Amino acid sequence: MTQHNSKPVVTLEALEEKIAELIDDPVFREEWxxxxxxxxxxxxxxxxxxxPSNRARLMQVLLEMKFGEMA
Incomplete structure (x- = not known):
């Protein structure tokens, strides 16, 4: 099945991995x-x-955090 929108589907596992990469401390991560x-x-x-749309938005925010694009 092909996807018609340009955004890839963001899985829960991918989000959890990215969050763990950005916030190493499990206590701080859970707090955040x-x-x-x-x-x-x-x-x-x-x-x-x-x-799916909310996961994509959260991934976008995580990538902005990673690359320092947030004010």
């Missing part, structure tokens, strides 16, 4: 996952795990 984040409409990162 459950903290309301302004760039995510003041929702928690963990709340973005449930739909």
């Amino acid at each position: 996952l459950n903290t309301n984040v302004p760039i995510l409409e003041s929702k928690t990162p963990k709340s973005y795990f449930h739909t």
Whole structure:
């Protein structure tokens, strides 16, 4: 089956891997996952795990964090 949109599907596993790569400490990582984040409409990162479009948005934010593109 081909995908018609240009964004690849972001899996939960890919998100978890990227988050672990960016936030090494498991306690801090869990705290961040459950903290309301302004760039995510003041929702928690963990709340973005449930739909493909939200996972794609969270991955975009993670990549911005990795490359220092966030203000």
